[in-house]
Amino acid sequence: MGEEISNKQVILNNYVKTSVKESDMLLRTSKIQLKIPSGCDGAVLVKNLYLSCDPFILLRIKEEHYIPPYKLDCPLIVFGVSKVLDSSLPNFKTGDLVWGHTRSEEYSLIKDPDILFKIHDKDLPLSYYTGILGMPGMTAYVGLFELCSPKKGETVYVSAASGAIGQLVGQFAKSAGCYVVGSAGSKEKVDLLKNKFGFDEAFNYKEEQDYNAALKRYFPDGIDIYFESVGGKMLEAVLSNMRHHGRVAVCGMISQYNIEQLEGVHNLLYLLTKRIRMEGFATFEHYHLYPKFLEMVVPLIKEEKITYVEDITQGIESMPGAIVGLFSGRNVGKQVVVVARE
CATH class of the missing domain: 3.90.180.10 (Medium-chain alcohol dehydrogenases, catalytic domain)
Known part of the structure; x- marks a missing residue:
């Protein structure tokens, strides 16, 4: 004993x-x-x-x-x-x-x-x-690179962007040469996205009366990749602003976690008319990629090319x-x- x-x-x-x-x-x-x-x-x-x-x-x-x-x-x-x-x-x-x-x-x-x-x-x-070397880092990596395959010059939108996963998605996308915009819920977090994490733009979703108008302001030519963590009205607005052959990686839908009756989502017709691919994923199904992920992220951390x-x-x-x-x-x-x- x-x-x-x-x-x-x-x-x-x-x-x-x-x-x-x-x-x-x-x-x-x-x-x-x-x-x-x-x-x-x-x-x-x-x-x-x-x-x-x-x-x-x-x-x-x-x-x-x-x-x-x-x-x-x-x-x-x-x-x-x-x-x-x-x-x-x-x-x-x-x-x-x-x-x-x-x-x-x-x-x-x-x-x-x-x-x-x-x-x-x-x-x-x-x-x-x-975080960055664990489940959140793997989630950001799998959703962005394995599901969405970002290309240089593409536009990327990240909701819940100041959180454990979102901050990494934005920086990974920037490292791939993308234009990146994130949303968060306070001025402090918006400043963090732009000044510390290197997002091209960021906005406070709580100050926006019309998500559709906000997205058109930051993505006049549309969104190629959306890393989804929110759901609800934000997802509706994003779908109407996606470009043809856009990709949506569904990591979570935090707006639905605190409500008793799940909300419906309009604008799903755009999945068809714009040939959008939207896919949910569970990180635990991708842990065989962990060594590959470490090969990418550890040098970025040690060379101070990524902030956490x-x-x-x-x-x-x-x-x-x-x-x-x-x-x-x-x-x-x-x-x-x-x-x-x-």
Whole structure:
């Protein structure tokens, strides 16, 4: 038997129908053995260092949705960066640093480490593996390059552009020689897009009465590529402003996550008349491309050709507030919770 220590956890208290509140999650302290129990083959015991707050969490806090919900009274399954304390798998050793699926707690026994990657390059901040070097970075890469194949001189629009994924999509598109415009929900975020991330233009969608008119202002000749994270009225406006043979990569539809009845979308006729290709994707189906992604992005980071902004909170007790803040625009950049230092 290993040493038994306390383990702070954020557990799901209630399922929600619309918006999530901090009271829908509770902080609980349990006990955990710092050794894998006998007979628990194929498992990894980790100490969580950084936990990631991502919009998909809300979908799993809903009891009825298109992805399986979290279990009540249990920690949330999230992405994180962790240190291996014990392992019954040959490819993970004690002391290894890993990123991937873990749980919202200080220590986790991961019995299904299918999405768990060993961290080899330790020259970069470990927190980056919750973002630019982890799932958000892969999402930006797959949606833009694998689905949309940007060409030099094309026009790219990114909604939710200051978030963990959007900020990368815009910079990747710029590196491919595209004209890039992003939208965000505050002047601070718009300034960030233009002055830090190098977007050609950006606008505050909350100040626009007519999305269609706003897009015509920034894309007088139309949009070649749209990286979709919002849905609803924004998607309607984009479809009417797409160019022939345009491509839409559907990463998310955050405007639909907080409402009980999903909205319908008009303007779908343009998919036909403009021969637009619109495709949703799930990043976990593309993790075989992770080495290819690293070959592209690591040099960009080390040569300071790409910028990444994180919004970091301290302590696992800050996680419920950080998750709620995602849906009120409170965070600027990738929302990360520091649980412990290595």
